[in-house]
Amino acid sequence: MQIDLNSDLGESFGAWRMGQDEALMASITSANVACGFHAGDPSVMRRTVALAKRHGVAVGAHPGFPDLVGFGRREMQASPEEVEDFVLYQVSALAGIASTEGMPLQHVKAHGALYNQACRDRKLADAIARAITAFNPGLILFGLPGSELLEAGQRAGLRVAAEVFADRAYEPDGSLASRRKPGSVIHDARSVVERAVRMVREGRVVATNGSTISLTAHTICLHGDTPGSGDLSRQVRTGLEAAGIRVAPLTTTL
Amino acid sequence: MQIDLNSDLGESFGAWRMGQDEALMASITSANVACGFHAGDPSVMRRTVALAKRHGVAVGAHPGFPDLVGFGRREMQASPEEVEDFVLYQVSALAGIASTEGMPLQHVKAHGALYNQACRDRKLADAIARAITAFNPGLILFGLPGSELLEAGQRAGLRVAAEVFADRAYEPDGSLASRRKPGSVIHDARSVVERAVRMVREGRVVATNGSTISLTAHTICLHGDTPGSGDLSRQVRTGLEAAGIRVAPLTTTL
Amino acid sequence: MQIDLNSDLGESFGAWRMGQDEALMASITSANVACGFHAGDPSVMRRTVALAKRHGVAVGAHPGFPDLVGFGRREMQASPEEVEDFVLYQVSALAGIASTEGMPLQHVKAHGALYNQACRDRKLADAIARAITAFNPGLILFGLPGSELLEAGQRAGLRVAAEVFADRAYEPDGSLASRRKPGSVIHDARSVVERAVRMVREGRVVATNGSTISLTAHTICLHGDTPGSGDLSRQVRTGLEAAGIRVAPLTTTL
């Protein structure tokens, strides 16, 4: 029994710092690196890849909407063609930077509103899958289990990784509860660890209405943008390992 | 005796159109494609690469300062590290897009103020050469003959292409006269053709003070942002060929 | 019987030109000036206000989403608070520039996707009305007749102007047909003139399904972003005047 741990990193921008990248890298196995559209800049990207390399963490692209002031969290009606092109642009930019650090890309995980929209909109999902397939069909595509995004990846012949969120509440239909809802982000470390272990072992989680839902978990997302996120990620990793679950990169499982 | 003809293309952005890309492509052998920082966007980049492919024109990256409203024409005090990183980012992004169209990158030509600063500032020139070497040492670096930029390319072991401007006035020291100076851009087609032929045949041009200066010419830049630029480029190409000069891609000469 | 003619102007950006501002100014009575978020920049704004002044055309703010590459035409899930703040920012910026040219602002017309969303979303409509009321309750708010936007303006105590589009197809519910639909933009000058006259005289227009719908018209929008828009606007103005309709600024009617 094994699992990958991923986190969104490299979300600083220019003079602004964000996240606990150093602390997170010690616990995770896959880093989703922002590509300059919703966060990150070329220099932050290079530093983040170098940091991942030092920690032996696999690197993936984390492309988002071109919405810096909104941090890529606002849904936008971009066309599939636009999405395909700007995902390709961002993935390519990171791949080039990573290659100069001797790091191949492992995966692609869309960010924020782009992720959410692509999980339910087949045309956007296909657009993302097309961009990845055209650039490098060896990349792994992340998405919610059962989502349009993962199905688009499978249709395109990509390896896909079903992603779960141990610190986010789930709706009964398996989608993530909106960040605007109270209780949508779980802060209690013990609950997060318990949810993580159960997700991997049983493929289950309790939804907002109290029902238990099933979900496949290839990778667990750990958030890095809160003060205690370094600690929390360490506890999740320790808790998983204490429960006999091996934390290992995706490439060894998929 | 042969020469390459290059032009800056793909400088539209979003809803804004710029340039005579269709017309220019018919005459040139190398296209410098804007990469989204001073002009261009992911969709424009893709369309421009596809257009180059249809015309059998080689594709190069045209990275610029992150200054959209200034079109990358305003000098900026960016550090060598910043320049290295954002050149790498832009070149990588275009290379990825081009690869999905089945087009390898041939060269890199810095844009506007970045080009001008790197032609005289050794640290910026080295930064650009480092970015290219790290990403793909097979790329050809464009620059003014005798400039710091070309020397940096040679130090880094890159192939370099000395670029001349048939429609721009030269200072006696071999630098380009500032665009703000009256007469710095030559509009008379006959003069432009004559200068082009003489530059290739004799390696000479008459400077602003009337003196004749020597310069090496591997490639001639044709501007595409003026109304008659399609015509002018055709006349330059025809004029060169009429003078017995072969117009051919750089890869056959360097 | 009288009517105002408005057009979206000042949509150039940096080195990119857009629109037929000079030609349009000769026919219209109200200019909606882009404020730098979807188009326009501080220098374009100043030049556009100066041009309006020379033509005796009233100036209004044309705020849009912060989406330059999408030209403000992509719907975005911005919160009412964000919308209130960025509308206030844009209106203030233009008002300051206009004041230095001796031009008071007359009105505010939201741009593109912001306009469309605010016409049907009461919270966004109220946010726009709040921004205007707080800044200057003497400004006139433009919107589709019967829309949430106009109702929000009225609730806030603002003067509102019902805007019609003589060159755009209408759905039976009075909304504009999407630009993506074939036939949504009417190019035939005679049809446009006839529709304009009927809209003012009878308050009616034929919708996409052939039915006739009623609408109030205080101002007609003329588009300036097509090649023949200068001609078309002149024909509309001439046609209206030939039909005995006075073309006059809003301040004399509302």
Added chain:
Amino acid sequence: MQIDLNSDLGESFGAWRMGQDEALMASITSANVACGFHAGDPSVMRRTVALAKRHGVAVGAHPGFPDLVGFGRREMQASPEEVEDFVLYQVSALAGIASTEGMPLQHVKAHGALYNQACRDRKLADAIARAITAFNPGLILFGLPGSELLEAGQRAGLRVAAEVFADRAYEPDGSLASRRKPGSVIHDARSVVERAVRMVREGRVVATNGSTISLTAHTICLHGDTPGSGDLSRQVRTGLEAAGIRVAPLTTTL
């Protein structure tokens, strides 16, 4: 004997936090609020003005170069016309937002590279003075004592405030030592307080070469972007008051 204390605030942007605005507001009398070009966004601007109001702190505009990723710290060759227009845009935008909070603008202080360039370049200095005079000749212009910027303000008939930096090293010619030089930022609180007191009382400070230089001080800048800046600013204020110097807004002195 009295002095104004100012600080650069409102430099958060979107999801990114920067500075110790709450802590600083308790000690200062003038807040320089970023206007969205190098930092700040419409919502941050509104919150910063509201915070200043609660603390009884006067509000000024802090316009910068359009260089978000470089935080406005990179010198740029913008033309005087561009500078005039974008300063006017930024000052107007903040003035509008501040007016809706019932706060008039008190002053304008250029940011970073724009400040530095305008302090030594007469044309840029005049451009800034023109923008302010055109918008509101009652605004106070900040600048280094003896700089082109202050002289431009005086030529334009503006009230000007000579600004000193208690935590920055000075060159013998009265300019600020570059941030890249070691020792250019003074972190020792006691030294900063002593320098502040001596600047106000004697109009003198020790320069990098050990010589003592004279400077006029109407306002002291306190930096807010370092972890202990809240404490430091409190100590400076307390130290000044203990030395019998009244800390009071500029409007009571100039």
